Structures are given as C-alpha cells and as structure tokens.
Amino acid sequence: MSRSGADLALLLLGGFRSLVDGATAELARRGYEDVRPVHDFAMRAIADGAGNASELGRRLSVSKQAAAKTIAVLQDRGYVTRGTDPRHARRMLLQVTPLGFEVLRQGEAIFDELREQWERQIGATQLQNLETYLAALSGDPAVRFDTPGWMSRGLGDLM
Template sequence: MLIDELHAELGRQGHPDLRPMHGFVLQAIGGSGCTAVELGRTLGVSKQAAGKTIETLERLGYVVSARDPQDSRKKIARISERGWDALRRSAEIFDRLRAGWAETLGEERLRALESDLRKVTPADPWRLDVPGWFST
C-alpha cells in the first residue's frame, strides 16, 4: 500500500513510468555509477538482466551510460538528472506518507513497527531474484 501510494504520487509528479524495482536499481547504481556486472552482483541478478534494466532506465531518461574512460570495454551507468529528481521526490513523498502513518499510529508505535519489520526482513536488501521484477 505504501509503495503503491508513493508511486501513484510520483506518477502525478512527472514520473509515471517509474516502477518500484526501478527505485531499488537507481539506489544500487548510486552516485558513482556502475557497470551491468556490478549492478547484477549487487542486486543478485544476471548481468543480462541488469543490462536490460539499465537499457530500460536509459530509454526512460533515468540513467545515462557511457564508456569507462579507464577501460573502453566497460559501460558505466550513471543516474541522470531525471533519475535524481525521481529519487528526491520519492524521498519527500515517503516522508509525507510516513508522517501520516505516524499521525495515525503514533510515532512510538510506528518506530516499534519499523523495528519489528527489520527483525523479520533479510539482512541483504538487494536480492531481487523474483521473476518478473526486471520485465518492462
């Protein structure tokens, strides 16, 4: 529900094509950029799946790719200004939605809920090996 609300609002704010898994990918690419091999390793998917996702995000304008100046065989994917805008807006939207939950549940209860959820989720948050997450 939270993710659905976040993406509905993100769509209204100019990012209708961004999907939940795209946010994970943009965060994994990070400020330094990465290759498809590195992205695949971080996310626990094949180089091919990572490369296809980079291509999709590039086509949508969230990522730009260029040859690595130190090794022309490699392409480095970097977050574009549109991608940074989407990440900034996502963080702002999430903060507003969380504030609404805090108002409804109370801040102390929400913190306890977040703590409980951390206890039952995997320590490795990047494993995205669920079929279909990387389809366009």
Template sequence: MPRSGADLALLLLAGFRSLVDGAMTELAAQGHDDVRPVHDFAMRAIAAGADNASELGRRLSVSKQAAAKTIAVLQDRGYVSRGADPVDARRKRLEVTPLGFEVLRAGEAIFDELRHRWEERIGTAQLEVLEQHLTALLGESPIRLDTPGWLARDLGEPV
C-alpha cells in the same frame, strides 16, 4: 487468538505493498508515471557502484540479460546514462543522471509523507515502537537491493 507466522509475513508484505503502491501513485501524479519499484532498486545499485550489466545483475540477483533490459529502459527514460570510465577509455560506466537522482529524491520525500500518514493514524509513539521492534528484529540496515531477484527467483519447485 494470536496470528500465525504466515499472517505476520503477509501483514509485513501488505505494509510494504501499501507504501510502494502509494509512492508509485504519487510519483505518477508528479509526472513520473514510467517509474517502477525495480527502477528504484536498480538506480540505487548503480549509484552505489554497479557500473555495468554484470555487476547490476549480481547486486539485484537477476540475470545479466534482465539487468541489461532494465538498463535499456532506464537509459531510454533518461534516468541513467553511460559515461566514460576514467581508468579504461574503451569502457563505458553506468551513471545515474540528474533526472534519475531527482526521481529518487522525490520517492524518498513521498515515502516520508506516507510514513507521516501512518504516524497520524496510529500515533507517533506507536510508530516509533513499531520501527524499534522491526530494527531489533532486522538490524539497522535491512535494505537489500537484491529483492527484485529474490522475489522472482525460481526455486525449481512446481508452481
């Protein structure tokens, strides 16, 4: 019997969750137990040009206040800093620190290892077919940095 559309959505979510949980566990084992998935999204958005709380909030689809709280945490942990703006000396721009980039690279390496484990379980050809199908369905660049806001959004419906 074929699975339902809801089953497919839950399987895809479970796959995402499995990979992210595995990455968080390994990052913690490497000494980065203070990193959360939203921190990755935020650092990537900052590295891509979100250099203030308003812009980070827009890119993550969260409020400016939520972005500011995330920035404060990332600054406190040494993953981002505020540097001088070359155009406006009165303004401070957000920047990912070398430690922040180290954590991003470590996370990428961990995800590569987790992918390799999946490859060992189902075989190279099957994993490549899965990736090809997902790419055909989602496009070449399915990455959306607004996922934190999308997951937390209030649709105005009763819970």
C-alpha cells in the same frame, strides 16, 4: 486473537506493499508515471558503483540480460546514461542522470510523507515502537536492496 507466523509475514509484506504502491502512485501523480520499484533499486545500485550490466545483475540478483533490459529502459527514459570510464577508455560506465537523482529524491520525500500518514493513523509513539520492534527483529537496516537473492523473483512485470 493469536495470529500465525504466516499471518505476520503477510502483514509485513502488506505494509511494504502499501508503502511501495503508494509511492509509485504518488510518483505518477508528480509526473513520473514510468517509474517502477525496480528502477529505484537499479538507480541506487548504479549510483553506488554498479557500472555495467554484469555488476547491476549481481547487485539485484538477476541475470545480466534482465539487468541489461532494466538499463535500456532507464536509458530510454533519461534516468541513466552510459559514459566512458576515465580509467579504461574503451569501457563504458553507467551513471545516474540529474533526472534520475531527482526521481530518487522525490521517492524519498514521498516515503517520508507516507510515514507521516501512518503516524497520523496510529500515533507517533505507536509508529516509533513499531519501527523499534521491527529493527530489533530484522536488523537495522532490515534489508539492503543489493543482498543476493532477496528480490530475484517477479522483476519482469515491473519493467
């Protein structure tokens, strides 16, 4: 049976969604029921140097207002803080807290566990081949979270 290009896109999206939904559910089981995928992307961008709402908005391809809302949620939940920029005393910089880094570490461990589940389902060789083929087709890494425009839609319902 031959599938269409749209079928392929939906299968790839379904695989992504399955992993992300599984990770989000497992984070909730581990006590982080308030974490959403956009929070992971935002904390990684902040850890990588997005020090304010404007920069975070650029990295996530969202408005400054949407970035500010995400920052407020992350601050309220204790995942990020605003500290003083050592180079500019009046400027505030975002920083990921130890709790935020713990959530990121937990998420990475969960994705490793989900990968192991897939390996058990289809076999180590099949999964390695899948990863090799996907890397050849889409590049390795396939997508960076801060690539402009890649996730700019639908963030409002994830906060």
